[in-house]
Amino acid sequence: MSTVSVIVSTYNQPQWLQKALWGFRHQTHKTFELIIADDGSSEETTDLITEFQKNSSLTIQHVWQEDKGFRKTRILNKAIVASTGEYLIFTDGDCIPRNDLVARHLKHRKQQCFLSGGYFKLPLDISEAITENDIETQRCFDVNWLVDVGLKKTFKTRKLNSYGLSEKLLNTFTPTKATWDGNNASGWRTDILDVNGFDERMQYGGEDRELGERLINNGIKPVQVRYSAITLHLDHPRGYVTDDMLEKNKQIRKETKRQKRVWTSFGIKKND
Template identity: 60%
Template sequence: MSAVSVIVSTYNQPDWLEKVLWGFNCQTYKDFQIVIADDGSKKETKELIEKIKEEVDYEIIHVWQEDNGFQKCEILNKAIVASTSDYIIMTDGDCIPREDFVHVHYLNKEDGTFISGGYYMLPMNISKAITKEDITKQNCFNINWLKEKGLPKTFKNNKLTAKGFISRLLNTFTPTNASWNGHNSSGWKKDILNVNGFDERMQYGGEDREFGERLFNFGLKSKQLRYSAVCVHLDHKRGYKTPEAIAKNMVIRKEVKQKKSVWTHYGITK
């Protein structure tokens, strides 16, 4: 049994998923499995996974469901059940992890807490330009390499350049609260099961936050690692982001806050 299960969500983005899976093959900490939470991708994704299973040095479990619109919460719950480790990291199939990504989560795990990481958003031209070699050499985390490709200079660049004391300082003073972020968070499987996983009524927009709010209500604290647990986020369109879905999600989140709910009746256990 692996020490860590990494759940990677995906939907019809095999080119991006391949880059992410190569990123996990470069990890300095190796005792993990990957569980791909696939919300109904076509055969190209399955073919990619079958091919890459032969090329990487970690176990891959592919959990797939029929395409029935945006059902990310449902497939995440299925992936949680399929995972075999006591500790779970969750990320997305468009986020390439830096080589220390799993190790940082593993070292910082602590009873009674979950970890909230960050991401660095890349523009489309750089997202496309990243090759397997750039991932192996970690060029896509090298600020000078990214600037050569046209990356603008902003404060967010600290996410890629901060090390040691500076990254710990920025983690402490970042104005963003340490919520559960679907692209980069981790927690104990027992805690995830204790709140019954994700609320499957939730559509795109805040579904991960709602899950985190129930973890808080359960008594967990969160640990901010935005500048230590680093991944770069590849660009893509968001066709499933609708005002109706966001409004519906806000109603559910409001109720969770008011009732201080811990359990969802629309989660893993029905």
């Protein structure tokens, strides 16, 4: 049994998944299981993962389901079942993890808590330009390097270079609430199973946060680590998003909050 499993969701973005996998290849903490939760990608993604497995010392599982529209929550539940870790880290295949992402989640984990990590959005041109060498050297997380290649410096760039006291203060005083965001969050396997995983009715738009809201209803405290555990979010269009999806998810989340719901009947375990 692995102590920690990293679950990476993906759908037909092999160019971005390649960069995410490079990020996991260069983690400082090496002993983790990597599970790719694939919501129906084509053979190009399968071929990429197979080739990566050949050249990696990581334990890698590819959990795939047929493409029947946006069913991220369903494939994430399948990945949870397939995982062996007692602690689960979740991210997306369009995010490059900083080389200490796994180490930071393990350092900050606490019983009866889940962690809410941070991400920094990159524009499309820089997203496309990043190479494995940029990831191996970690210069793609260096604010000065990013500015040199065209990034505008803002307060948000502090996520990339805050350590020690600065990082602790920013985590403590940020006005942003600690929520379960699928591109960078982690929790104990038993806590996630206790609320029956993700609600599979949920499509795009807050589908990850609804799990966090049920965890909170069940007494699990959210902990802010958005300046400690960092990913780079690569830019891409979201042509699969509809207003109906967003409205449906909004109503489910409203019910979760109103009823202080802990368990979903549309999760890992299904009602007969």
